Amino acid sequence: MAPVFLEITIIICLAAVLAFVFRLLKQPAILAYILTGVVIGPLGFLNIQNPEFLKTLGELGITFLLFTLGLEIRIKDFTSITRVAIIVSAVQVLLSFLSGYIISLLFGFNVLSAVYIGIAVTFSSTVIVLKLISGKRELHSLHGKIAIGVLLIQDFLAIAILIFLSGFNPQLVTIEPFAKFAQILIKGVILFGAVWYLGSNVFPKLIDRIAGSTETLFLASIAWVFGLSALVSSIGFSLEIGGFLAGLALANSIVNYQIIARAKILQDFFIILFFVLLGIQMTFGNILSIFEAAIVLSVLVLILKPFIVMIIMGILGFKKRTSFLTGVNLGQVSEFSLIAVFLGAKLGHISNEVVSLITLCAIITFTISTYLMVWSKNIYKFLKYGLSFLEFTNAGAEEAVESISKIPVLKDHVVVIGGDQMGQSVLSSLDDMDIDVVLVDFDPEIFKKLEHLPAGKAGNKAHKLFGDISDLDIQERAQLDSAKLVISTIPDFEDNLLILKELRHENRKAKVVVMAFDLDETKALYKAGADYVVLPHLAGGRQVAKLIEENNLDKIETLKNKDIKFLGLSPF
Secondary structure (H helix, E strand, C coil): CCCHHHHHHHHHHHHHHHHHHHHHCCCHHHHHHHHHHHHHHHCCCCCCCHHHHHHHHHHHHHHHHHHHHHCCCHHHHHHCCCCCHHHHHHHHHHHHHHHHHHHHHHHHCCCCCCHHHHHHHHHHCCHHHHHHHHHHHCCCCCCHHHHHHHHHHHHHHHHHHHHHHHCCHHHHHHCCCCHHHHHHHHHHHHHHHHHHHHHHHHHHHHHHHHHHHHHHHHHHHHHHHHHHHHHHHHHHCCCHHHHHHHHHHHCCCCCCCHHHHHHHHHHHHHHHHHHHHHHHHHHHHHHHHHHHHHHHHHHHHHHHHHHHHHHHHHCCCCCHHHHHHHHHCCCCHHHHHHHHHHHHHCCCEEEHHHHHHHHHHHHHHHHHHHHHHHHHHHHHHHHHHCCCHHHHCCCCCCCCCHHHHCCCCCCEEEECCCCCHHHHHHHCCCCCCCCCCCEEEEEEEHHHHHHCCCCCCCCCCEEEEEEECHHHCCCCCHHHCCEEEEEEECCHHHHHHHHHHHHHHHCCEEEEEECCCCCCHHHHHHCCCCEEEECCHHHHHHHHHHHHCCCCHHHHHHHHHHHHHCCCCCCC
16 A cells, blocks of 8 residues: 555544544534644654655645635625624734734744734634534624624635735845835735636636536636646745635636535545644644743633723623623634644744644634633623623613613513514514514614614514613513513524523513424423424424415415515515
8 A cells, every 4th residue: 555545544534533522522623633633743643754745735725725715705795794893803903913923022933923923813713613603503693793794804804914925035024125015015916906807707708618517617627726826826926825816716606606515525625634734743842842822822812812802892882791702702713823824834934833833822722712602601691790891881882772762661562582584574463463562682783774664664663672681681671570472583592591481480471482493492492481482494394384285375476475575675
């Protein structure tokens, strides 16, 4: 058996075993891959005979990762970024970079190494955050949307920094820094201009000719990646940046998702080898010499960076819960941090010691932040009385919502928790009834939408209460103790359990309807006292089954028109 094949076989098998173990521990797979490298390299499990070949495969992993990232970028991504995300990102990036830079200098690193370390601790992991908040069903929560907006901005900024660094020659920094910067900027603008032209005018015509053959389309895409990467490398940028630009050129094509599906398979395989390579490059000598710096930088990432986010959001007027949960989500380094230092070492900007330092920071912050995110709400409940300093008197973002106006004394009213999607559908039905309704939500955007709806639309008649239903003050304002019906449309399992607990204690006569997404949650909510648990996929199935059983297929058109009207769409 060829040595290279045997080495890759051992690496992949060990990575698969460790990935399974880390999944049981609820840890990201990236950690398993890095640990695989540590076991093979520093622990001496395998003596790699072809390190350069493995390094080349790792570089391919970064190239394909950036290629798929470029493919996924859309102009609409920019329109989804809110003003809050821009402000939070700008201030957090600046302060985090300066903190990391100064700490690095204090530990004796040179200026360029300190710049790389400052960049590395600035960004947070899109992969880990998206996976965890989507698993917790918090993608549409206020703190989830802000965190995603911040991560999106960070990704764009990280790519820009990678492009600049890949064309930077540290030997010229003291001779002609401004001329070198201008040269990189001009080359970058020309590259982007060429890619934009090809993506807008050339590739659509070529793709029309080859889109009928999946194999030809995929092969042509890979040829484009390798060709552009080689060209970009020849003019002074790194191969990996060529991968991003290649993806960007195809981002607006009609077949980009088809290309992504194929390219991700290559990306997932080769990126494993990249993270394994990072682990292999670590040595115990390096770890001992950088351990103190790694601990201090990890504290910066785990505590100071989230704290910066919390303070900024507090100044912008957000409640302490929203600020805290958003900050906790961003308490780790990014996969781009690892890519940046890897490229820096490859280009001769920094030593392997810096790569080992950031890799160790990644191991520490990925591990701890994962558990912090999983238990974030429990941690908040424990700390919330000490977090009042996060709420500033000049509140603007949340307190500006008209919904916190005084609510009259109510009795036998309906409380709707959550005004998005399902909540608005419920409000639409309740608007036709002569009954008092209190809407509770903590997303300012939802209230802004409701305030601008024309008369008679869902939610206009409801008393609007801004806040988190888990707060006792909000429960009192909503007058849960005198309500006859409470409908929770939020997918948060813990909040729904809390609602049931409070109502069973304060108002046993109220009927309670909550929402769940899986059978285990449904069973737990029924045991906790829910009168009815809505399972969206089950409810949808019953609706379709009812139409079939009643042989009333003509009603489909009626339901469609009703939904189109509710969504504010033009008839098709």
